[in-house]
Amino acid sequence: MEIDKEKCVGCGNCHAVCTMGAISLDEDGKSVVNQDQCVECSVCYRFLKDERYWPWMVRAIRRVLSVFRLGYLADVDVCPTGALTPPVLEWPRSLRGMFSDPTIVHPGTGIYGRGTEEIKSNDVTGRLRKGEAGLVVEMGRPGIGAFLWDIEKVAIALARLNADFETKNPVTQLMADTRTGKIKDEVLNEKVLSAIIEIKVKLEKIPDFLQALAKVQKEVDTVISVGVASRCLPDGSIPHEEWVRKAGYTLSLNGKTNLGLGRPLFKETEA
Amino acid sequence: MTNTLHRQGKAENLKKDYVVFMTTAAGINREGSAPEIQEFMRICHKYHPINMGNVKVGNIYQDGVEVEEFIAKLGEGAGSTAVFTDLDTVQKVVEELIQADLGISINISGLLDEVQDCCRKAGITRHSAEHSLGFWGAKERLPERETLEINTLCGHGMVSFNLIRKMIEYVKLRRLTPKKAARILAKCCECGVFNPERAEKLLEKIKKGDVTPSGKSVEE
Numbered sequence: 001m002e003i004d005k006e007k008c009v010g011c012g013n014c015h016a017v018c019t020m021g022a023i024s025l026d027e028d029g030k031s032v033v034n035q036d037q038c039v040e041c042s043v044c045y046r047f048l049k050d051e052r053y054w055p056w057m058v059r060a061i062r063r064v065l066s067v068f069r070l071g072y073l074a075d076v077d078v079c080p081t082g083a084l085t086p087p088v089l090e091w092p093r094s095l096r097g098m099f100s101d102p103t104i105v106h107p108g109t110g111i112y113g114r115g116t117e118e119i120k121s122n123d124v125t126g127r128l129r130k131g132e133a134g135l136v137v138e139m140g141r142p143g144i145g146a147f148l149w150d151i152e153k154v155a156i157a158l159a160r161l162n163a164d165f166e167t168k169n170p171v172t173q174l175m176a177d178t179r180t181g182k183i184k185d186e187v188l189n190e191k192v193l194s195a196i197i198e199i200k201v202k203l204e205k206i207p208d209f210l211q212a213l214a215k216v217q218k219e220v221d222t223v224i225s226v227g228v229a230s231r232c233l234p235d236g237s238i239p240h241e242e243w244v245r246k247a248g249y250t251l252s253l254n255g256k257t258n259l260g261l262g263r264p265l266f267k268e269t270e271a
Numbered sequence: 272m273t274n275t276l277h278r279q280g281k282a283e284n285l286k287k288d289y290v291v292f293m294t295t296a297a298g299i300n301r302e303g304s305a306p307e308i309q310e311f312m313r314i315c316h317k318y319h320p321i322n323m324g325n326v327k328v329g330n331i332y333q334d335g336v337e338v339e340e341f342i343a344k345l346g347e348g349a350g351s352t353a354v355f356t357d358l359d360t361v362q363k364v365v366e367e368l369i370q371a372d373l374g375i376s377i378n379i380s381g382l383l384d385e386v387q388d389c390c391r392k393a394g395i396t397r398h399s400a401e402h403s404l405g406f407w408g409a410k411e412r413l414p415e416r417e418t419l420e421i422n423t424l425c426g427h428g429m430v431s432f433n434l435i436r437k438m439i440e441y442v443k444l445r446r447l448t449p450k451k452a453a454r455i456l457a458k459c460c461e462c463g464v465f466n467p468e469r470a471e472k473l474l475e476k477i478k479k480g481d482v483t484p485s486g487k488s489v490e491e
Contacts, residue, residue, distance in 0.1 A: 019431045046461070073446075102461050103327070117296055120376055121376040124300060138277075141277070142406070142419060143419075144413075217408045220409065222408055223409055225405075225407075226404040226406075227404065228401065230399065236390065240402070251402040253384075254285045255276060256276055256378055256379070257381075257386045257387070259395060261373070261375070261395075
């Protein structure tokens, strides 16, 4: 994101809205974006309503108020002068927006945001089948963001266990080699709000992968949200529960349930 | 996608937080799915969700949104969501969705055992399930609990820690009511999975001083 200094009146509303805390007041009293930390999520641009005031008018009013030691407190969800300006992003910076702005369709997946359909359409795609589990390792979430160099560290650690990276996943598509988990050098310095490493494993391998993850988590300077999914058994029970408990981890009380109402229903025997 | 998987809170809070959403699959049932998506949203709307959204069109808390117009704008592709605050209503929604037989994948995020009961009562067996294994890595970088609880109500992370803190401050200073502050936060969450009622209750608690600065509830 960029801020038009001609228009900015330094109200500071965009500072709190920024998901990465990347906006601050410059020495000239106008807001400035730390481009290294900005992940191009554009939430500031979408959330703050452009009030379309003339900058000179806002500045003049503020000056008059300051004479009387008074301040003007604008509504929190406005940019009085529409100073936020989304730039045209060139590669590789453009991938920041692809991963961080949910209103952008990711060119590699054809869907909005940084993820894939995962178990949400498992009833029709058969992505996760009997005896398999999906491991979703979301780097940078919640609210911290992640550089691709940290994401690569985790991908490499999981690749050592012969991870089956989901081919439609945006992180997999950035890999130079899916056998090693190495990510293309040209994107390593880019930062995203979050990115999901998505792999498919045999149920009995869950403990091995969680152990590898437990080890590599100490090497990254960001947070990781971890999820595990599987296809339910005919009685509705969840097969991965047993393996996660065996590995010594606690399962959340809440989670996601695919009701199986999609059609045509995927049948494993046809595969 | 793991948007609604990592919502934080105790069981008593999570009992009031269910996200029902539909997802189409490319090459299977996405093409020409706009009528089904719209019907899904009409069914959900009938049961008064606390929030509704679609990443392409936005959520119902954004400026100048009329629900009927919002539904009419929904096209094929992007998933659509509705948030409910009690299981009885979710049960009714699920039963009506089964009757409607839209042929698109329907998911519910919420307490897994309760959703399982809901499926049983409706006469269906759940197909797949996903758990969160929590937060790993540099957890020392995470904020206080109440901020985290509100932040995770938006799976895309569009509600910043700093905006939540600002709203907490404004509520404490009585510049905003908890309701108004929660609605402002909900605007950020593009796809409409944010639960403004949960956020409002938490802000109300903070206002009354029932949550200490360390983030721990006084009741604990």
